[in-house]
Amino acid sequence: MAYSIFNHIQGKKGSRWAEFVRETGTENLMLVAIDAAKYTQKAMICTFYGDILVKPFEFDASMTGFEYLNKIIRSEKAKNGLKEVVVGIETTGHYYEDLVRRCHSDGYHVRTLNAATTAQERQALLNWSKTDNLDLMAIVQSMIHGRGTSNKLASGNVLTLQKLTRARRELVEERTETQNLIRMHMDHIFREF
Incomplete structure (x- = not known):
């Protein structure tokens, strides 16, 4: 079955995401939500259906921290037999940029999400409080719904x-x-x- 890129409710961007999900299969996707920060970042690992594989955990905003994150991702990917890793990162200041570059270089699919998108997701869930854990859940929800962009950084x-x-x-x-x-x-x- 052929899908037109002009026949998706989110246009070209949504069409590419839908095609990627269709080709990979939802059961083969691992979603990693990252809340970027200056010193200590937070991450959570889920399936495409929102099942939490690794509860929210913190890691340093350093090379050591990224290697720790990478080790956990590889371990969970192998343990659960998942094929593709999609990392969702909220664009906060410039703190997310190094994460995006590292994730791209390690072969992960990266979706950057505007902070307004996660705020809207929290509002849709009727939860107006702001904590890192709720942000991570909003990032996962946003990725599941195909929000965010997959562009590489300039x-x-x-x-x-x-x-x-x-x-x-x-x-x-x-x-x-x-x-x-x-x-x-x-x-x-x-x-x-």
């Missing part, structure tokens, strides 16, 4: 251009804000001009 010239563009945008905003302040003070002090 590198090389593209990354340099992104940084340059963002710096320019900030400078333009600062200049505009300064001009507006000058105009406001001129209007207050020298109204006749």
Whole structure:
């Protein structure tokens, strides 16, 4: 059966995720939710159906911590006979970037999720409290529903251009804000001009 990329409710992005899930088989998928942070990160490992294989655990935001995470993932993958690992990471500041790069280099499928997506998922579950464990559950739910993107992070010239563009945008905003302040003070002090 052929599936058109234009015939999915989430468009091209949703179509690719649905095709990946269909080809791999839901029973062969392991989902790893990671809540990235500056010093101590948290992860949880589940099946595609939401069955928890490894309860939430913490690991350092270092190479040693990532190796610890990787060891647990490989162990659970072998123990449960799963074929593919999908890692879901919430985009928090820049702390998630190293995780994304490492997971890509280790051959995992990575889905990055906007923090607003997990907040919406918590709201849908009628749970407004915010804890790391609830964030992990929201990340898993979001991945199951096909939310998030699978794009690789920019590198090389593209990354340099992104940084340059963002710096320019900030400078333009600062200049505009300064001009507006000058105009406001001129209007207050020298109204006749």
